[in-house]
Amino acid sequence: MAHTHTEDKGNQNRLLAAFIVTAVFMVAEIAGGLLSGSLALLADAGHMLTDTAALLMALLAVHFARRKPSTRHTFGMLRLTTLAAFVNAIALLVITVLIVWEAVRRFMHPEPIAGGVMLVIGVAGLFANLFSFWLLHHGSEEKNLNVRAAALHVLGDLLGSVGAVAAALVIMYTGWTPIDPLLSILVSLLVVRSAWALLKESLHELLEGAPSRLDVEKLTKMLKRGIPEVRNVHHIHLWQVGEKPVMTLHVQVIPPHDHDALLHRIHEYLHEHYQIAHATVQMEYQHCEEADCMLSAESAGHAHHHH
Template sequence: MLLIAGFMLVEVAGALLSGSLALLADAGHMLTDAAALALAWTAFRLSRRPTDHAKTYGYYRFEVVAAFINGLALLILVGWILWEAVERLITPPPVLGGPMLAVAIVGLLVNLVAFRMLHGADQDNLNIRAALWHVIGDILGSIAAIIAGLVIVLTGWTPIDPILSLLVAMLLVRAGWSLTKRTLNILMEGAPEHLDLDELRDKLIQAIPQVTGVHHLHVWLLTIERPMLTVHIEINSKDNADDTLIRIKRFLSDHYGITHSTIQIEREGCADHPHD
């Protein structure tokens, strides 16, 4: 966070000096990166807090909230870059290629160091992935600024600056949308994207002979690494409920990685109607 925020100030100065949109866009992106990394750090700190009477699941979900905010920030940044790029294509301002190129090269080195630091972390964590995508966007922005600087120094053709900025923006749209969509699904208690509930229900009945019916099946994510499940299981009156419960929990853990489940065993039908 300190690395990105510190160089962001240098890049703003370089953008104002050279008149480069590519540098200014990259500086704006680095500002959101610094905020994203600060938010990610705060989320990890909060997620370590123990559960209490107010937060019975603890504070893990704040990691998802942070990732959602960072995904939205990426999309907002893309919108700003697009707006500025179109304006500069219509009315091209003067751009100093030399200062722009020098700042962009240093920026690329800084971003590569930040990428290396984040890339060693847990890539399955949406919070880490959000921060990493911000830094990847910075790397792309720095490369675009370097190319634009070289073209301007060699040919004097300044439209290359907003054109490459548009290209970087297009590359970031997919990452921002994917991240926002995934985190919103978690916040809305949606089922994991990779999980087919009908398939889970069928496999559960096939794998455990005591199970005669499955309903009120709900699966959601506390975080991307913490799936949760509740379900009503119908068994015959002669079957052993404790043994069935143990087998179901072992099946869910071994085949779906679900280690936190609440299972209601029923013998005489379900008291809740209609089934959902």
């Protein structure tokens, strides 16, 4: 437990630092966008706004994930992180629509843009994003959906800032202003890509989907192969809360000499091979005849042979 606690703390500090940097630069970009008349800067600021929100939600999520489970919330507040990621993804999509709408309007009626101001803000934003990305990338982000979401955002921003700098240079040297709305649309496409992935992942978890890295049918086969006493596995329910996979299953076994030892072996197997620390196993000696048992491919196979 101590290990995850310090890791959480580290994540929290990194998120906090990234949050401050991003929030400050978002304000700078909005000011810069309004002063220079650049939509690419405003698009990037819109992007940074969702980033700031993402980081704030990730911060709150880390905070809530530490809360101890209660009798009302037996899993603690872990789902909050998933909900945060979901809300965040939707916000990203909405902002993208607004930016693209404005870009199309700008193509019809080009507006003058101050390239110099745009360049200065763009370069500053680039460094801010590099710093944030570096901060988050040193977190244990592979495991944490929220830190990963935040890092994704910042990466998109980084590309957005590169775009803003490029657009500023084009405008300064050629005076071709349509490059600005064009780039704001490109930034938006990047945002949509990361938002869509985030939306799918968080929705899957909210709908109690099985974690994507776990294949239920394969798990069933491996369990039977790994523990000879196990004859059939059915009524499997597998879902995820926060970062933890949770599972319930019925196992038909050959009546053992030592019931508890076999149960312990099944738990050990699930933990060792699938990192499932929390499994509820119901052991049965009779063959399951209920219709529900046919859910497992194996017992469907057995049923077939009986006919």
